Amino acid sequence: MTEDKIPRTSRISGFHKLAVDERIEQVAAFAGLADDHRRQLALPSNIDTHLADHMIENMVTTIAIPVGIATNMRVDGRDVLVPMATEESSVVAAVGNAARQCYESGGFATSMSGTEMIAQIQLLDIPDPVRARLLVLERREEIENICNACDPVLVGLGGGFRDLEVRLVDTPAGRMVITHIVVDTRDAMGANAVNSMAERLAPDIAAWTGGRTLLRILSNLADRRVVRARATWTCDAIGGTRVRDAMIDAYQFADNDPYRAATHNKGIMNGISAVVLATGNDTRAVESGAHAFAARTGRYRSLTSWEVTAGGDLAGAIELPLAVGLVGGAVKIHPTARALLAILQAETASDLTRIIAAVGLAQNFSAMKALATEGIQRGHMALHAQNLAFAAGAVGNEVGEVARRIIAQRSINEAAAGTALAELRGQ
Known part of the structure; x- marks a missing residue:
C-alpha cells in the first residue's frame, strides 16, 4: 500500500x-x-x-477465550460436563468444587416456567388510551392468526402465539399503550421470531386504534421464561455450622444492600455468562434480563436465596429469566459452539437453561464460601499469580515456580513476577 x-x-x-x-x-x-x-x-x-x-460487520480478527470444563455437575439426576468460556481465573474451578460438595446429596434439582418470549409494540398519540387498550384486546384471535402466519415452521414445532397483554404506561411524555405478544419460541432464543411478529402486527394496531406505533421489539426481561435451581450442602461437606452460618450472613448482606448485591450477582453471572458464551448464545440479553429481574421488587436484590434446612444443612436456590436456545443465530453456525453443545448433550433449550441455572447457583456457593472463610483473594490470586508469571515471560515449569514465589512473598503483581523470574533464571 x-x-x-x-x-x-x-x-x-x-x-x-x-x-x-x-x-x-x-x-x-x-x-x-x-x-x-x-x-x-x-x-x-x-x-x-x-x-x-x-x-459481523468490518471483521478484522477473532479473539480466543479459554474454554474450561466444569466437572462434578449433576443436574436433575443426570451427570453433565459443562463447557465454560471465560477469561477470569477460578471461575471454572469454583463451579466444579461447589458441585463436588453437593454431589452426594443429589446435586441440583431444577424447574422452569416455560419457553415463552415477549415482544412489545409501543402505541402513541392516543387521546383515549383505555378504549385503545380494549380495542386491541378484542382482536386477540386476529392477532394470533397474524403472528402465527409469520412463522409457520415455529407453529409446526409446537410453538407460536400464546397470549396477549396490553398495558398502560404513564410517562412524562404522556400515557402510552404497550401491547405484549407472548410467543412460545421452543428451542430458539426467539428474538428474530418475536421481532418479526411485532413488526408485522404494528400497522394493524395503529389502524385499529387510530394511534401511531413506534418501537416494535422483544423484551429481554424474559419473565415468562424463568428457571429455578436448588441444591443442599451438608454441614459436614462445607466445614461445619460455623461456615454455614457465615454464608447465611453473607447472603443476607447481599439481599439487603444493593452495593453488595451488585457484586454478589456479578459472581453468579461469572458462571452463567461463561456457559451462555460457550454455547453461542447472547450474553448481553441474559445479563440484562437477570439484573432487571433482580430489581423487580423495586429494590435490587440477590438472585439467589439461602437458608438452613430442618436437618441443619445449607440449602440454596436461584431463580432468574434465561432466554437461550439450541437453534438460530451463532448457535447454529458457530462450529465451536456446536461442538461444546454436543459435550453438554442438551436435547432441548429447557435442558440447557436448567444446566446454566445450576452453574449460577454453584458459582454463588463457592464465592460466598470463600468470602465467608478465607476471603476471595486466596484462591483467586493463586490462579491470577500464574497469569502474572506468563505476562512476565515465564515458560514451562517456570510458571508454577514464579507463581509460588510471589504468593509466598504476598506480592502478587507483575513487577514481583518479573523479579521472581529474573531470580529464578539467575540461579
Whole structure:
C-alpha cells in the first residue's frame, strides 16, 4: 500500500467491501501497529475467517477465550460436563468444587416456567388510551392468526402465539399503550421470531386504534421464561455450622444492600455468562434480563436465596429469566459452539437453561464460601499469580515456580513476577 493511500481518518470509504487482510492493513496503518500486532490479528482461529466475516460487520480478527470444563455437575439426576468460556481465573474451578460438595446429596434439582418470549409494540398519540387498550384486546384471535402466519415452521414445532397483554404506561411524555405478544419460541432464543411478529402486527394496531406505533421489539426481561435451581450442602461437606452460618450472613448482606448485591450477582453471572458464551448464545440479553429481574421488587436484590434446612444443612436456590436456545443465530453456525453443545448433550433449550441455572447457583456457593472463610483473594490470586508469571515471560515449569514465589512473598503483581523470574533464571 503506497503512502498516499494510507488512511489518516476514521472515515474509510468502502471499508466493509475490503477483504479481511486488506482491512487489517488499513487498520494497522491508521494505528501505526507494530509487525507483531499485525501478525497477531491475521492468525487463524478455530472459526473459519470467511464465516467470521459474515457473522459481523468490518471483521478484522477473532479473539480466543479459554474454554474450561466444569466437572462434578449433576443436574436433575443426570451427570453433565459443562463447557465454560471465560477469561477470569477460578471461575471454572469454583463451579466444579461447589458441585463436588453437593454431589452426594443429589446435586441440583431444577424447574422452569416455560419457553415463552415477549415482544412489545409501543402505541402513541392516543387521546383515549383505555378504549385503545380494549380495542386491541378484542382482536386477540386476529392477532394470533397474524403472528402465527409469520412463522409457520415455529407453529409446526409446537410453538407460536400464546397470549396477549396490553398495558398502560404513564410517562412524562404522556400515557402510552404497550401491547405484549407472548410467543412460545421452543428451542430458539426467539428474538428474530418475536421481532418479526411485532413488526408485522404494528400497522394493524395503529389502524385499529387510530394511534401511531413506534418501537416494535422483544423484551429481554424474559419473565415468562424463568428457571429455578436448588441444591443442599451438608454441614459436614462445607466445614461445619460455623461456615454455614457465615454464608447465611453473607447472603443476607447481599439481599439487603444493593452495593453488595451488585457484586454478589456479578459472581453468579461469572458462571452463567461463561456457559451462555460457550454455547453461542447472547450474553448481553441474559445479563440484562437477570439484573432487571433482580430489581423487580423495586429494590435490587440477590438472585439467589439461602437458608438452613430442618436437618441443619445449607440449602440454596436461584431463580432468574434465561432466554437461550439450541437453534438460530451463532448457535447454529458457530462450529465451536456446536461442538461444546454436543459435550453438554442438551436435547432441548429447557435442558440447557436448567444446566446454566445450576452453574449460577454453584458459582454463588463457592464465592460466598470463600468470602465467608478465607476471603476471595486466596484462591483467586493463586490462579491470577500464574497469569502474572506468563505476562512476565515465564515458560514451562517456570510458571508454577514464579507463581509460588510471589504468593509466598504476598506480592502478587507483575513487577514481583518479573523479579521472581529474573531470580529464578539467575540461579
